[in-house]
Amino acid sequence: MYDLVEIFESLQGEGRNTGRPCVFVRFAGCNLACPWCDTETKRKFSVGLEELAAEISTFRAKSVVLTGGEPTIAREMPELIARLKSLGYWIAVETNGLVAAQWLQFVDYVAVSPKMEFAGRYDPQTMLRSADEVRIVASGEDAAGFCREMKRLISAADYYVSPCDRGGEIDFATAKSVLSELDGWSLSVQLHKILGFR
Ligand code: SF4
Incomplete structure (x- = not known):
C-alpha cells in the first residue's frame, strides 16, 4: 500500500522541466x-x-512526478516504478537526497533538493550522489557554502538556487545574493506559486 496526500495533474513549476504536463503523486x-x-x-x-x-491513468499526462x-x-517503490514503466510513463522523482534509494536508477529524471538546515545529516556514504538536477532553497545567506559543498558531493547536469517561500513571502533578494557568490548555478522559481496554478 502507498500512503498518499494527493494525486493531481498540472504543469511542472520548477527546474529544467518547467512547463511539462505531469501527474503529481504526493507521498505522505x-x-x-x-x-x-x-x-x-x-x-x-x-x-x-x-x-x-489506474488512478494515474485517468489523467492525460504521460509524465509522472513522484514527490x-x-x-x-515510501515502501514498494520498485514495484510502482516497474508498473508505471510498463504503462509507458516518463517518471521523475523529487527528493531531499538524504537517502540514496537503489530504485532511483530506474526512473527518467531525479531532482534533488538538499536542505541546508540539515547539512549535518547529509552523509557522503549514504546520501544521493548523482541526479539530473540539484535545487537548493536559499533559506539563508550562508546557503552559498552549502551549495558549493553539495555541488562537490552530487554530480548533476544542472544546479539551481530557489528563493525561499516563508508563508507566501518569496525571498528573491537572498537567492540573488547567494547566486552572486556562485559559479555555474541558475535561478529556479516556483512558477506555480507566481502564476497561481497548482
Ligand atoms: S520542505 Fe523539507 S520538510 Fe517539507 S517535504 Fe521537503 S524535505 Fe520534507
Whole structure:
C-alpha cells in the first residue's frame, strides 16, 4: 500500500522541466522537518499498486512526478516504478537526497533538493550522489557554502538556487545574493506559486 496526500495533474513549476504536463503523486511522510515547509505531508489516503496505476491513468499526462513529503522513504517503490514503466510513463522523482534509494536508477529524471538546515545529516556514504538536477532553497545567506559543498558531493547536469517561500513571502533578494557568490548555478522559481496554478 502507498500512503498518499494527493494525486493531481498540472504543469511542472520548477527546474529544467518547467512547463511539462505531469501527474503529481504526493507521498505522505518526510524524514526532515524544514522550518519553512509549506507542503502537506500528512497521510490522506492509502492505495494499492493497481489502484494507484489506474488512478494515474485517468489523467492525460504521460509524465509522472513522484514527490512528497519524501518518496524515497515510501515502501514498494520498485514495484510502482516497474508498473508505471510498463504503462509507458516518463517518471521523475523529487527528493531531499538524504537517502540514496537503489530504485532511483530506474526512473527518467531525479531532482534533488538538499536542505541546508540539515547539512549535518547529509552523509557522503549514504546520501544521493548523482541526479539530473540539484535545487537548493536559499533559506539563508550562508546557503552559498552549502551549495558549493553539495555541488562537490552530487554530480548533476544542472544546479539551481530557489528563493525561499516563508508563508507566501518569496525571498528573491537572498537567492540573488547567494547566486552572486556562485559559479555555474541558475535561478529556479516556483512558477506555480507566481502564476497561481497548482
Ligand atoms: S524535505 Fe521537503 S517535504 Fe520534507 S520538510 Fe523539507 S520542505 Fe517539507
